[in-house]
Amino acid sequence: MSTNDTVLVLKVGGALMQSPEGMQGLMKTAADMVNAGRKVVLVHGGGYLVDEQLQANGMVSEKVDGLRVSPKEHMPVVVGALAGTSNKVLQGAATAAGATVVGLSLADGNLVDATIKDPRLGMVGQVAPKDGTYLKFILSQGWLPIVSSIAMTTDGELLNVNADDAATVLAKLVHGQLILLSDVPGVLDGKGELLRSLNRAQIAELVAQGVIAKGMKVKVEAALEVAEQMGQPVQVASWRDAAQLAALARGEHIGTQIQP
Ligand SMILES: Nc1ncnc2c1ncn2[C@@H]1O[C@H](COP(=O)(O)OP(=O)(O)O)[C@@H](O)[C@H]1O
Ligand SMILES: CC(=O)N[C@@H](CCC(=O)OP(=O)(O)O)C(=O)O
Structure with a gap:
């Protein structure tokens, strides 16, 4: 059951x-929730900006099954776009909306x-x-953590993590x-209609039919893994819709419920 103490990721x-x-609508929602005492973690991608920045640096990028192939020489650009620009642009919008x-x-x-x-x-x-201490401390202060999907190996090598996997x-x-x-x-069927609820078998069928593809495949698979592991549904929805x-x-509940 979700309570006011349940962390919303x-x-x-x-x-x-x-x-x-x-961005303004989403950040106002997040800041209002935080200021009302909810614990919220915001995790972000920035795939569009990564594309733009790699291209501007003369680098050709490709994705395999929704994951960006990330040669070492691309990493300074990827890290700059995600942990740098994207993270700080979102931080600016959330700050302007009234969150710390x-x-x-x-x-x-040591998060992961x-x-x-x-x-x-x-x-x-x-x-x-790995260790939630740092994140829980930030939340305990009533602050809003905004987390980019750049990770690091124990040897200090930077890694590019798909943002749905980061979430x-x-x-x-x-x-x-x-x-x-x-x-x-949310997840749409072959006719573009919203599917309210999906389980493992339905997802497998839609993936096999090619209806769920690209970024949505990564997203739905990540959602299913969490739903099954935690025994609670995961929502896939839109930030576009103020009513949502x-x-x-x-x-x-909004969008598509991915069921355990
Ligand atoms: N069945 C589907 N329903 C909805 N979107 C789908 C579906 N199959 C593929 N997609 C694509 O997946 C995209 C969402 O994934 P992605 O681009 O990775 O989003 P984000 O960057 O927000 O994580 C949609 O914009 C759409 O182009
Ligand atoms: C490995 C991998 O695919 N990394 C992603 C990370 C950003 C991301 O996931 O951004 P969106 O949520 O906007 O798609 C990438 O480089 O695009």
């Missing part, structure tokens, strides 16, 4: 940063164990929960309620 994708109104913000990454405070996921993907990280690991770390917010209202955000603040 909200993940936002990179498209949010391309929408000033979307700590901007950090998965590499901070990070290793290379698959050498064929380069410096893409796979993460597991997953933090939800597990604090046993929080996970909500993945994207630029679509208001419902979210009231603790109502």
